[in-house]
Amino acid sequence: MLRCIFTIVPVHLVDHPVAHDALALLRDRTTNASHFRRLAHRVSLILAMEASRDLPVTTGSVDTPLETTAAHRLEADVVVVPVLRAGLGMLEAVLEILPHARVGHIGLQRDEATAIASQYYKKLPADLSRSTALIVDPMLATGGSAVAAIAMLQKAGTQDIRLVCIVAAPEGIAEVERAHPGVHIFTPVIDRELNDQKYILPGLGDFGDRLYGTM
Ligand code: PRP
Ligand code: URA
16 A cells, blocks of 8 residues: 655555565564565565556557457566665566666765765666666665765656665665655665664664675
């Protein structure tokens, strides 16, 4: 079920029991990297379903073994943009739902002291002016990384930009709202706050480190 809870930034709270079950285990400090990767994939499948719910379709026909019937086919040009490196943990799930999507990559790294994100990589497909972009980045903390990624997509001409996260902080949502009103955010949960190091509370720790076992 989707619920828009903010009026300026459309926030879609993806309220699904399977997503919440996976999130509980993602939060658990004893979950190891291999289990963490499977859980990230599972929750991302559900988020991708919701983020793609209103994509346009064309209506044609298909011949079944018995007769011809109406058939609806996806017609949207979708580009999935994982924010490296943690966003890679969501990519395969989105491509499972949208196998014809093109993929762009954006590399952003938060400074450990200031939490300010700096770009170290960008490779986007050409001609994105009519595309729907799904930016996948599991953690929306200060919003610095999301705002930078959205700006890169906007510069490439994309108008329909959606941000798909696994945990969002109120501060990050407010920052996206300030910088890019109109970008839709899909998340199963909005956590309480950021701590002094700009980590999300209660959160799940450092997503990239837990995904790849680099703690
Ligand atoms: C994490 C996360 C987001 C970012 C969110 O990435 O994956 O990209 O922090 O924080 P923000 O909203 O305050 O910008 P990180 O920079 O730790 O890099 P990693 O994915 O390589 O671990
Ligand atoms: N990045 C993470 O991986 N976790 C947080 O809590 C904040 C930013």
